[in-house]
Amino acid sequence: MKIPIRHSFIGLILLMEACLLIKGEQCWTPMVCDDQLTWREITNGQCTKEEEKALEALTEQLDGMKTKFYQLKKTMEKLKTNSVPPSVVGVRRNDRKETTTPQVTVLTCPAPKAPDNGTVDTTTAPDFEFGQTIRYSCNAGYVLQGSNIGKCNEKGTWGEVATCVDVFTCDFESSINPTCGYTRVNGTFQREYRVKDFTGHVLAGTGTIRSLPKALADNEEVCMSVAIKGTSDGELVAKANNGTVTEAIWPFSASTTWKTEKFILKKINSADTEVQLELVASGNVELDNITTLNSSECYGLATPCTKRNLENATISPEQELYSKDQEVSYSCSNDSILEGEHMGTCKADGSWSTTPACTKCGVVYNSKCFRAIVYDVKNVTFSVAKSLCKNKLANIYDVTHFNLVRDYLRSMIPDGESLIYVCTGMSYKNSQLYSTTGQAMSLPTEVWRSDYPISQESWTTVAVRVHQKPEYKYQGIYNYAPTYGYFGAICENEL
Known part of the structure; x- marks a missing residue:
C-alpha cells in the first residue's frame, strides 16, 4: 500500500532530536506550525554564551535542511504527477498469488496535418510519440515560412506549424529566411532592423532581388503589392524574367514615407510557362510585405508609359x-x-x-538651324509657308549662308522636277529688302537671280530658286507675289 509522507512530520522528528536552543537572550525550542519550521519561546531559564553559539551553528544547519525538504517535496509532487505507478494486485489462484504487469502511459501526438499547398513527411515519426520529428515541404510555386521541422512535445502537439506561401510573398519581419524565396542577384540588399516609423525588420539597400519561378497559364497575370520607402520616381522598378530575358513591367513613384503600391506582374511572352519577379533599385530603398492579391484589387490601375525612342x-x-x-x-x-x-x-x-x-537641321549657321519643308507640287502660298514654319521663316544672311542653303535645297528637288522655289521670311518693298523682323538689309548681287529684284509693288515675297544644275543661270533669291504657289518654305530656329 502507498504510505503518505508528510514533510512537516519528518521535519518535526529531526527538530525534536535537538536540545533546547538559545535565540537572543531567551530560550527557544523548535516546532512545526502550518507545515513550516519555526521556534517557540521558553519563558523559564536564562541562556548562556555557549548555548548562543550552539544556536547559531544549528540554525545554519536547519536552514540547509529546510531547503532540502523543499526540494524533496517538489520532486515527490512531480513523480506523483508524471509517473504511472505499477499496480500490484493479489489474486488467489491454486493457493498462489499472481502479479500483473506494470502499466506505463506513453505520450503521443495526433497525426500531423500538411500545410496548405505543401506536404508533411512522417518517416522519422512512425508512432507519433514524444520526441519524434516530422518534416514539412511546399509544392512548386510556394515557399516555406517557419521551421521545416516539427517535434512531438510534452503538450502533445507538433509545435508551430509552418505555412506555404506564394513564391512572390515575403514578410521580412516574420520569415525565418531573411529574403523569403528571393535571391539577391546583385547589390547590397540585406535584412535590417528598424525602430523609426515602426519597429521590425525590412529589406534595405540597392541592387536586384529575384523570386523563384511561378507557373502562369496563358494570359494569366498576378496582382501584387509591396511596401516601399525612400524612393524617387523610377528608382525602383518591377521586372519580369522568363529565365532568359528581363523586361520592365512597373515603375514605382517617389515616396519618402512608407506606402503600399499595387502593380501587375505578367509574362514577357505569351508562350512562356512561368515567370520570376525582379525588384530592381538603382538607389538605396526599403522594402517590406511583398504580397499577392486578388486580381480584382488591381482593377483600374493606371497603365505605365513606355519611354519614347526619339531620334536625335x-x-x-x-x-x-x-x-x-x-x-x-x-x-x-x-x-x-x-x-x-x-x-x-x-x-x-x-x-x-x-x-x-x-x-x-538641313543647314546650321551662326547657331541657327535651317530646314526646308518641300512638297512635290507648287501649292504653298506665303501664308501657308508661315504656318508650316510656325511663323519662323528664314532669312539669308550673306553669300556663305546662301551657298549652304542653295546646296541643301538642291538635294531636296522632288523627283520629276528640275528645280524648286521655296519661300523665305524676307520681304521686298519700295526697292528695299527687309528681314523677318522688319529690319532693312542688303545682299550682294551674286545672291540674286539675274534680272531681280523687280520693283513691282505687289511682289513682296522673297523666295529662293534652285536648279539641279549648279551652272544654271536663273537661280538665286527673287521677289514675287505672295499668293503665288511655291514648292514649300525654309524655316529658321535658334539652337
Whole structure:
C-alpha cells in the first residue's frame, strides 16, 4: 500500500532530536506550525554564551535542511504527477498469488496535418510519440515560412506549424529566411532592423532581388503589392524574367514615407510557362510585405508609359517605364530642333500628353538651324509657308549662308522636277529688302537671280530658286507675289 509522507512530520522528528536552543537572550525550542519550521519561546531559564553559539551553528544547519525538504517535496509532487505507478494486485489462484504487469502511459501526438499547398513527411515519426520529428515541404510555386521541422512535445502537439506561401510573398519581419524565396542577384540588399516609423525588420539597400519561378497559364497575370520607402520616381522598378530575358513591367513613384503600391506582374511572352519577379533599385530603398492579391484589387490601375525612342533627342529623366502623372522633358541634339512641346506627362491609359519630334537641321549657321519643308507640287502660298514654319521663316544672311542653303535645297528637288522655289521670311518693298523682323538689309548681287529684284509693288515675297544644275543661270533669291504657289518654305530656329 502507498504510505503518505508528510514533510512537516519528518521535519518535526529531526527538530525534536535537538536540545533546547538559545535565540537572543531567551530560550527557544523548535516546532512545526502550518507545515513550516519555526521556534517557540521558553519563558523559564536564562541562556548562556555557549548555548548562543550552539544556536547559531544549528540554525545554519536547519536552514540547509529546510531547503532540502523543499526540494524533496517538489520532486515527490512531480513523480506523483508524471509517473504511472505499477499496480500490484493479489489474486488467489491454486493457493498462489499472481502479479500483473506494470502499466506505463506513453505520450503521443495526433497525426500531423500538411500545410496548405505543401506536404508533411512522417518517416522519422512512425508512432507519433514524444520526441519524434516530422518534416514539412511546399509544392512548386510556394515557399516555406517557419521551421521545416516539427517535434512531438510534452503538450502533445507538433509545435508551430509552418505555412506555404506564394513564391512572390515575403514578410521580412516574420520569415525565418531573411529574403523569403528571393535571391539577391546583385547589390547590397540585406535584412535590417528598424525602430523609426515602426519597429521590425525590412529589406534595405540597392541592387536586384529575384523570386523563384511561378507557373502562369496563358494570359494569366498576378496582382501584387509591396511596401516601399525612400524612393524617387523610377528608382525602383518591377521586372519580369522568363529565365532568359528581363523586361520592365512597373515603375514605382517617389515616396519618402512608407506606402503600399499595387502593380501587375505578367509574362514577357505569351508562350512562356512561368515567370520570376525582379525588384530592381538603382538607389538605396526599403522594402517590406511583398504580397499577392486578388486580381480584382488591381482593377483600374493606371497603365505605365513606355519611354519614347526619339531620334536625335534626349529625355529627362530617362527610364524604361514611367508612372501616371510623371513628367519628362525633351531636348534635341545640336543639329536638330524640337517640334512639339518640350514637356510631356504620362497619362493613365499609358499614352503621353504630347508627341514631340527632333528634326535634323538641313543647314546650321551662326547657331541657327535651317530646314526646308518641300512638297512635290507648287501649292504653298506665303501664308501657308508661315504656318508650316510656325511663323519662323528664314532669312539669308550673306553669300556663305546662301551657298549652304542653295546646296541643301538642291538635294531636296522632288523627283520629276528640275528645280524648286521655296519661300523665305524676307520681304521686298519700295526697292528695299527687309528681314523677318522688319529690319532693312542688303545682299550682294551674286545672291540674286539675274534680272531681280523687280520693283513691282505687289511682289513682296522673297523666295529662293534652285536648279539641279549648279551652272544654271536663273537661280538665286527673287521677289514675287505672295499668293503665288511655291514648292514649300525654309524655316529658321535658334539652337
